[in-house]
Amino acid sequence: MEFPSRCGALAGLGLFWLQLAAPLGAALAPRSVDAGGVEVVPAAPVAWRAALPTPAAADHPPDGVHLALRSSSPAKDAVVDGWPDVLSLEFTEDVDPALSRVVLVVAGTEYGLASRAERPGAEVLVYEIPEGLPAGSVEVRWSTTGDDGHPVSGSFAFTVRAVQAAGAPAETAAPVGPPAGVGGRLEVGGRAEADGRTDAAGPQEERDxxxxxxxxxxxxxxxxxxxxxxxxxxxxxxxxxxxxxxxxxxxxxxxxxxxxxxxxxxxxxxxxxxxxxxxxxxxxxxxxxxxxxxxxxxxxxxxxxxxxxxxxxxxxxxxxxxxxxxxxxxxxxxxxxxxxxxxxxxxxxxxxxxxxxxxxxxxxxxxxxxxxxxxxxxxxxxxxxxxxxxxxxxxxxxxxxxxxxxxxxxxxxxxxxxxxxxxxxxxxxxxxxxxxxxxxxxxxxxxxxxxxxxxxxxxxxxxxxxxxxxxxxxxxxxxxxxxxxxxxxxxxxxxxxxxxxxxxxxx
Ligand code: HEM
Structure with a gap:
């Protein structure tokens, strides 16, 4: 092939890679997890470990050696009295919090959670639950990525029963609106989605x-x-x-x-x-x-x-x-x-x-x-x-x-x-x-x-x-x-x- 046509082919290749580099360049921008009002909770001191609920054993049985959710706390389909401080998810292999996202859907509103830096094991993710969430049925939507680059996502549900504090009027399971500081919007890495998505109803299967x-x-x-x-x-x-x-x-x-x-x-x-x-x-x-x-x-x-x-x-x-x-x-x-x-x-x-x-x-x-x-x-x-x-x-x-x-x-x-x-x-x-x-x-x-x-x-x-x-x-x-x-x-x-x-x- 003659030199000019070779140069043309290489220029085309260069343009192609420039095209490819643009989204990668955008991905280099620092991630903003607190835009739009999602609370970013600083890493808790080591003392919280002792208080961390241990994920229930095999409430989400894995079906292969690919990454899968092994167990969670609260467990799938559990009924808990009042909101726990944290949600923890145990996977079948090590997971990276930077490449994982968890969203709670409560009363039709999505809340993106911030992960804690300290966790009991490399295969466990721990997320702070914001205060003031309403009681009722909760859907947990999680996404993460396996060692081989395989992205995996899934969801499960549990129920939070309203607890009555001594002397206080009974809390109802009805939606109470977004908690202060959370804003009722989902922000994951700067991407916002509208409130109250209606497809949040039923638990989904894990999907790949x-x-x-x-x-x-x-x-x-x-x-x-x-x-x-x-x-x-x-x-x-x-x-x-x-x-x-x-x-x-x-x-x-x-x-x-x-x-x-x-x-x-x-x-x-x-x-x-x-x-x-x-x-x-x-x-x-x-x-x-x-x-x-x-x-x-x-x-x-x-x-x-x-x-x-x-x-x-x-x-x-x-x-x-x-x-x-x-x-x-x-x-x-x-x-x-x-x-x-x-x-x-x-x-x-x-x-x-x-x-x-x-x-x-x-x-x-x-x-x-x-x-x-x-x-x-x-x-x-x-x-x-x-x-x-x-x-x-x-x-x-x-x-x-x-x-x-x-x-x-x-x-x-x-x-x-x-x-x-x-x-x-x-x-x-x-x-x-x-x-x-x-x-x-x-x-x-x-x-x-x-x-x-x-x-x-x-x-x-x-x-x-x-x-x-x-x-x-x-x-x-x-x-x-x-x-x-x-x-x-x-x-x-x-x-x-x-x-x-x-x-x-x-x-
Ligand atoms: C025409 C013949 C074949 C072709 C063109 C072919 C092609 C390939 C290619 C391109 C890969 C992917 C490698 C990678 O991404 O790392 C692969 C993986 C593999 N091949 Fe073949 N293959 C052939 C025959 C066979 C036979 C006869 C067997 C089994 C008896 C076999 C079993 C496998 C397995 C187990 C993997 C690994 C997949 C994984 O990563 O889980 N292949 N093959």
Whole structure:
């Protein structure tokens, strides 16, 4: 590609990131928790710990190893005499108060609570309850974020019975209006909502917005683009150079390399765009649940740092691939570094990173690299079956004839490696073989494995039937129908994977 068009592409990339940086920049603004009248209670002295009610055991049974509310005080559905001083929530894993929000809905009015800095454990959040709230039915709406960046929210209800102080007239459970200093408005991180929302009536189920169809689709696009980037990088480094070109085919080899590099650039651009879109979507989910959050709060978490590395790694790879020419002596090294580097940053936001398992992260990196070399490589191979404008009719077919056995040799290594590391992934995150048909995570893995079996069967058909035929002089375009089917089923595997990574594995 000529210099001016490369500059244009890079300028477009720069504009895209500026666009992305704007909301992140806004997120850097300090969080205001007291605007609009929400009382900010200073951290209580250590002495309050003794007075802190212990959360009741397992009144909110967790359904997996993903973050869930384990218990609360007051407990779910409890009836308490008078308002307690604090509300405490115990989760199944450590939680960060800066990335958690709790709102009480009392008599149709929402009150955003301020958390106490001191808490009995890293998995417990403690919130001051303002004075003067009316008795009656209370809905607690909570949102927080797990170690793997998974935002989770839910709600539960309890009832406060009016207590009658000695000599005082009986307090009624009727709404008494917003307490002094609270103002009856919800302010979470500066975002105000109107009083008395009417949807506050019934308790909701815990929900995980990352499992919504749009989030699943976005993750699938993200994975597909990464598979293209990694697959193309390995195709350029390994498959094209060792394709057994004959004497006199130097030009065809160079053209094949240039063609692969052009497609690699498009894959790199798509991967950078998909990474940015995914980041924006994640940010929207976090904002919806938590209100404004600061970048510092996010970067204080394992997943926040994972996002940073992932975004930086994929963007750097995209920029370098666009800057370097296919004919440059450094092109193969760039492609190899892209392959290894991007494979290493992908698992930094997944279950393995959330669990803090180095073995899990490395195994996942090998899994992603192997799966991408296999499926992404197949996509690049099939692209050679398309006639190229201006090229003699024979050229793409001749290239395909050379590239097919070279790709096959790579696929024979990476396909079993994908299955092996996929099984290890499941053994590390899943609940064992018995859960494969029982729990939701196991069932998704079972479905994924069944689809992968179809992809493997089609691959074996190509290896045993098509490849020997092509070596014997048959038209290599015979690969296209069943190769496209193999690629199509593999794309369904990618969609299933994007459901899998948002499904809580059982303990
Ligand atoms: C065509 C074949 C396959 C492709 C394209 C593929 C792709 C992927 C991708 C992109 C990830 C996400 C990695 C991340 O975000 O960290 C993943 C994770 C995973 N894969 Fe595969 N995979 C394939 C085959 C398999 C097989 C055969 C198994 C099981 C036997 C498997 C089990 C898993 C598991 C358990 C995870 C971890 C999900 C989590 O974080 O909870 N995969 N795979």
């Amino acid at each position: 917005p990352l499992q919504s169809p749009s989030q699943v689709a976005l993750r699938a696009v993200f994975y597909a683009s990464l598979i293209g980037l990694l697959g193309g990088a390995l195709f350029f480094t390994r498959v094209v150079p060792s394709a057994g070109w004959r004497d006199g085919e130097e030009q065809l080899r160079n053209e094949s390399a240039a063609r692969t590099w052009r497609a690699l650039r498009i894959a790199a651009l798509l991967a950078v765009l998909a990474t940015g879109l995914r980041l924006l979507a994640q940010q929207a989910v976090l904002r919806e649940l938590l209100g404004e959050i600061t970048l510092a709060d996010v970067l204080d978490t394992t997943w926040g740092r994972g996002w940073l590395w992932q975004t930086a790694g994929i963007t750097a790879a995209g920029v370098v691939v666009w800057l370097v020419r296919a004919s440059a002596s450094s092109a193969r090294a760039v492609a190899l570094i892209t392959f290894l580097g991007v494979a290493l940053v992908v698992p930094l936001t997944g279950h393995a990173a959330g669990e803090g398992s180095v073995v899990g992260v490395l195994n996942d990196a090998v899994h992603v690299a192997a799966a991408a070399a296999w499926i992404g490589g197949l996509a690049f191979l099939l692209a050679f079956a398309r006639p190229v404008a201006g090229a003699p009719d024979d050229d793409p077919r001749r290239a395909l004839r050379r590239l097919l056995p070279s790709f096959s040799r790579v696929a024979l290594v990476v396909a079993p490696l994908t299955v092996l590391t996929g099984v290890v992934n499941y053994l590390l995150h899943g609940a064992g073989l018995a859960a494969l048909l029982v729990d939701p995570y196991g069932r998704v893995v079972t479905g994924k494995t069944a689809l992968v079996a179809v992809v493997l069967a089609l691959g074996a058909w190509h290896n045993r039937r098509i490849e020997p035929g092509v070596a014997g002089g048959e038209d290599p375009a015979r690969l296209v129908p069943s190769g496209s089917l193999e690629l199509g089923v593999a794309l369904v595997v990618v969609i299933v994977t994007s459901v899998l990574v948002a499904t809580p594995p059982m303990e």
